[in-house]
Amino acid sequence: MDNGENKYCYKYPHPAVTADCIIFGACHNLFKILLVKRGVAPFKGKWAFPGGFMKIDETAEECALRELKEETSLENAEIEQLHTYTAVNRDPRERVITIAYMAIVDLTEVKGGDDAAMARWFSLDQIPELAFDHQEILHAALTRLKERTNHIQPYKSHD
Numbered sequence: 001m002d003n004g005e006n007k008y009c010y011k012y013p014h015p016a017v018t019a020d021c022i023i024f025g026a027c028h029n030l031f032k033i034l035l036v037k038r039g040v041a042p043f044k045g046k047w048a049f050p051g052g053f054m055k056i057d058e059t060a061e062e063c064a065l066r067e068l069k070e071e072t073s074l075e076n077a078e079i080e081q082l083h084t085y086t087a088v089n090r091d092p093r094e095r096v097i098t099i100a101y102m103a104i105v106d107l108t109e110v111k112g113g114d115d116a117a118m119a120r121w122f123s124l125d126q127i128p129e130l131a132f133d134h135q136e137i138l139h140a141a142l143t144r145l146k147e148r149t150n151h152i153q154p155y156k157s158h159d
Contacts, residue, residue, distance in 0.1 A: 015095040019064035020051030020134070022100060022141040023077060025107035025121050031145065032121040033138070034110060035128070036071050039117035042092045043131035049138075050074075050116065051098065060099040071116035077103040083140055090133045102141045104148075 023034040035047040050071040054063040061079065069075050079101040086097050112118040130138065
């Protein structure tokens, strides 16, 4: 009897797919970046972009928006696809391809949720070491941000 458990078994191995969100917070043309502190392995305790595994019944964009809301409480961001990252060993758990999205939003309060222990805005000149290949993704996002805005000013907080 087929109970649906083997519905998606194939002869050839295939990768998992994730979506990651690179969110820039803007205030008077100054920018911060939204990161989450990972609450689970791998890279538990390290900072990363909000993101996660795509469900079988959603698009990559739907996944990105769902993960963004679950991990940061941020909703309704107008995201655009940045790039697809396919390095073979980019995730130590298994073969994972990620589709990175980015957006520029107004700075707003965020809070960690789901498997994110914390969510926080960081000044562009104070970004911590990032998990996975997120430093490479950040570089591409900063390049796109610079193209869009013609310059980048790190947001300097006075706290």
